Amino acid sequence: MKEKFGLEDYIVGEVKNDKDKFVFIIDEINRGEISKIFGELFFSIDPDYRGIKGAVSTPYNSEEKLYIPENVYIIGTMNDIDRSVETFDFAMRRRFTFVEITADNSAQNMGLNEETKEIMHRLNNAIVDEGHLTQDYQIGASYFKNLDEGTLSIKNLWDYKLKPLLNDYFRGERLANDKMRALENAYFGTSED
Structure with a gap:
């Protein structure tokens, strides 16, 4: 600015x-x-x-x-x-102008490296495709910054930040466990096999 x-x-x-x-x-x-x-x-x-x-x-x-x-x-x-x-x-x-900052915008603005952006992108795509939520629920770069800086492992980020947040997204849904498994696989880049 x-x-x-x-x-x-x-x-x-x-x-x-x-x-x-x-x-x-x-x-x-x-x-x-x-x-x-x-x-x-x-x-x-x-x-x-x-x-x-x-x-x-x-x-x-x-x-x-x-x-x-x-x-x-x-x-x-x-x-x-x-x-x-x-x-x-x-x-x-009425008194403000609204500008949406998407998850991808935040990754670009915060200068995340390509590997971290790819992890974030996989998870955010799964939130829409597998979780059946809108893009409004995609997770921004602030969650991934510590991963990018090497101060938090990919597993700890999932276990202590992302998984609890995503559990809240799907709380009370009948297929919550299936959705969480799909999101975890997307995040870690693994398949269900």
Whole structure:
């Protein structure tokens, strides 16, 4: 992002001008109730109401108004299949542009080596073909990064990270064991024979 948008590191105390760009990143944005987190500034998140024209009063100080400057970009990340959180409400959805990052995109962005990408690709194809889930359930590169770096073995990654996650995907399904066996074979590159 720094290169693509010409962003610079923030230096405490350094005065910036209106042309400088600032990025505010909220990881797992859908885990909080964003309208309450932003409070009165919820209205000002909308790009059409950025800057002074979108200034809002607060109940704490009627003379001072708050606004989000036009040179502040808010990026939120989210896992849209996370069952433990509610979906993004329509009022908030309208205030953001959504860009999907696929599992393959994440492997490319994180610079996984070809061998690790192949393992990830085999498993993700099996999630769709054998597990009969959509691509939304494919597993991203962050799970495979330690494998790529050599700090986690292929067996330990399966046993302690991937298998528990996939078991949750198929919890309560009649053919869960068969699907898990097929996914394990795909992951390790073995056949059922």
